[in-house]
Amino acid sequence: MKIDFNAMPDKEGYFGEYGGQIIPPELKSIMDDIDRAYEEVRQTPAFKEELASLYADYVGRPSPVFHARRLSDQVGGAQIFLKREDLNHTGAHKINHCLGEALLAKHMGKTKVLAETGAGQHGVALATACSLVGIECEIHMGEIDIAKEHPNVTKMKILGCKLVPVSRGTRTLKDAVDSAFEEYLKDPQNFFYAIGSVVGPHPFPKMVRDFQSIVGREARAQFQEKQGKLPDVIMACVGGGSNAIGLFTEFLADEDVRIIGVEPAGKGLDTPDHAATLTKGSKGAIHGFKCYNLQDNEGNPLAVYSIASGLDYPGVGPQHCYLKDLERVEYVTADDQECLEAFINLSRTEGIIPALESAHAVAYACKLAKDMSADQSILVNLSGRGDKDADFVAEKLKL
The missing domain is CATH 3.40.50.1100 (Rossmann fold)
Structure with a gap:
């Protein structure tokens, strides 16, 4: 059977048996709102033209x-x-989806963008995109990675984001995800969690993939x-x-x-x-x-x-x-x-x-x-x- 790769994911966010939204009902409604906003805005000429212009003249x-x-x-x-x-x-490559996510957060009227980072590239890219569109940015990063990736830590601070060191567990990426997500849950109506890869609940695996497919x-x-x-x-x-x-x-x-x-x-x-x-x-x-x-x-x-x-x-x-x-x-x-x-x-x-x-x-x-x-x-x-x-x-x- 020939697979239609363009049909992935299904409407519930599954790629075969993988993906979905294994999250509390109150968070599911927030994720569904993000999905609806994304599907609406991505088709508009204004959004497509702005993103294409930024890719060419800002990203290079x-x-x-x-x-x-x-x-x-x-x-x-x-x-x-x-x-x-x-x-x-x-x-x-991180700037490709960070620009898209920051523009979407601005379009949805969110007041702050949150994220985790490991090597710091997602953190730098998101701090950059948030500076560009004018929205508050908060990055959670494990203490081990902060020590190891000091140049990126410095860049994030220069760009004006709030950097939150994570000292729990392994003090690396997995724990940074946990920490950022807990902060996000404090006000998901007004915060936007800009996931840094094709992971997390639907629609993020789809959305980040779409931005990166360029x-x-x-x-x-x-x-x-x-x-x-x-x-x-x-x-x-x-x-x-x-x-x-x-x-x-x-x-x-x-x-x-x-x-x-x-x-x-x-x-x-x-x-x-x-x-x-x-x-x-x-x-x-x-x-x-x-x-x-x-x-x-x-x-x-x-x-x-x-x-x-x-x-x-x-x-x-x-x-x-x-x-x-x-x-x-x-x-x-x-x-x-x-x-x-x-x-x-x-x-x-x-x-x-x-x-x-x-x-x-x-x-x-x-x-x-x-x-x-x-x-x-x-x-x-x-x-x-x-x-x-x-x-x-x-x-x-x-x-």
Whole structure:
């Protein structure tokens, strides 16, 4: 049976058996209001024109597709191309959905936008978007990530958002989500929770995907124009999954294009120190939706780990779960060491310092390319730049 990928999710927010709204009735009505407002405003010429204008003149879209020739020659095999989301204003793909969410919050008359952040890229992008549209912004961030991603913390403060350190639990992304959501529940009528990935209750997995799908639309057209064909393989790192679904969506119906998501294996899949949700997780619910997640025998989320703060989340977007079950997308892993090697290698062969999150995808692309021929191609979504990680990596590698 041929799958109509454009029909996902259904009206209840499910991608197959994943997604939905596993939330209290009073919160369901709020989420339904957001869905209705989004579906109404996204069709209006004024909203579409304003967002398109901001993408072009503020973000700097379209982001280019770059042929990493020196890296390809060094690795051997397939040619590696990079979709340069690292060149966006604020340094990552996150600005794509943050602008959309901030505009929607303003349209709905909300007084404050709340969010969590791990690596800080979502926090910086949302603080930027809120400054632009003139709405209050509050970001919750784990204390470990605050120490690790200090450059992004500084940017958020400069941009005027309220930064809330989270000291509970693992003091990382999962706990930042919990903290931000609790603040949101204090006044959901007037606050807007701008979820930072394709996770959470419906309509957020759909909404964030729609805003991020500009990545794949651009990449598909750019690659065909320059190469005269589609890439043989497309690839992106997967934590919550927004940059990956942004690239994948436009290619899902192209059966000849192999699609790969790269999860963080951390210190090893045989240890508890990883965040390979689709690889090692089981079906359950987290943060208001059903997905594969890393959980204990009682269904509680496990503490997870990745060298990349933006990937250490125990759940994953519901559409990714469905695509895994359909076997349309392959989900693989790269560990910390492979990530660090790719980080340095791309920096020194192409002069591009990637985010540690993106370096997971670069690492697997280099591994896969060796088993492919020189007339084949791999397109990697380089979802962010590594400014935020440079000091951490330099200290870790004693550079």
